[in-house]
Amino acid sequence: xxxxEQDPGPLSVPEGAIVSLxxxxxxxxxxxxxxxxxxxxxxxxxxxxxxxxxxxxxGRFTAQVDKSSKYISLFIRDSQPSDSATYLCAIHSxxxxxxxxxxxxxxxxx
Amino acid sequence: GAVVxxxxxxxxxxxxxxxxxxxxxxxxxxTTMFWYRQFPKQSLMLMATSNEGSKATYxxxxxxxKFLINHASLTLSTLTVTSAHPEDSSFYICSANRGEPEAFxxxxxxxxxx
Numbered sequence: 001x002x003x004x005e006q007d008p009g010p011l012s013v014p015e016g017a018i019v020s021l022x023x024x025x026x027x028x029x030x031x032x033x034x035x036x037x038x039x040x041x042x043x044x045x046x047x048x049x050x051x052x053x054x055x056x057x058x059g060r061f062t063a064q065v066d067k068s069s070k071y072i073s074l075f076i077r078d079s080q081p082s083d084s085a086t087y088l089c090a091i092h093s094x095x096x097x098x099x100x101x102x103x104x105x106x107x108x109x110x
Numbered sequence: 111g112a113v114v115x116x117x118x119x120x121x122x123x124x125x126x127x128x129x130x131x132x133x134x135x136x137x138x139x140x141t142t143m144f145w146y147r148q149f150p151k152q153s154l155m156l157m158a159t160s161n162e163g164s165k166a167t168y169x170x171x172x173x174x175x176k177f178l179i180n181h182a183s184l185t186l187s188t189l190t191v192t193s194a195h196p197e198d199s200s201f202y203i204c205s206a207n208r209g210e211p212e213a214f215x216x217x218x219x220x221x222x223x224x
Contacts, residue, residue, distance in 0.1 A: 006153075008151075031211075032211040034211075034212065034213075036215075041201070041218065041220065042217060042218060043114075043116070043203050043215035043216050043217045043218045044154070044203070044215045045215070046212055046213070046214065046215075049211060049212055051211065088153060088154070090213075092211070094211075096142050096144070096159075096207045096211070096213065097144070097156060097159060098144070098154075098156065098205070098213055099156075100153040100154045100155075101153060102152070102153045103152075103153050
């Protein structure tokens, strides 16, 4: 079993829709939960990180963590074509060694 | 802030030669740097952890004699792929931490071995 499971998609939505992404993890020692965005042939760009259960908002992005279920989510409101990218969840247990999900490829259609 | 620069962005080399990739933290001192490898349409796989002034720690299955890592200063780590072969062709990405949970990534290096 992989440490972090993420549906690779692909996911295609119309412009303005809400994009919902999620990951599950198996190691309860994980403490830090991050979402990265990666455009083709580029390095990942940090979107958000959180360390506690609950919601965290940043503009159109909301990260959600449920430690009891070992489930994390990222929601993108009012999605734009420029949001088209691969979204990766990444988790670590305070040793900075990130375990990545497979990444979900998102296409927002104009 | 928190800019990580990786160089070169793309390199093509002949089979049997060695290639060096540099990773620099431009505006902060990196306590730890990491090297990842990413195959097409796959996620990032951690290769090794690099700490300044000490030997790198390699993940299981990564050949330390093939992927040489040197962390000469708090702002520079290098990955040398020695005696490269076509199966080493991949996207190599470094990341750096500054004592906080977030990791900041370089732009990546696309290595093609012909």
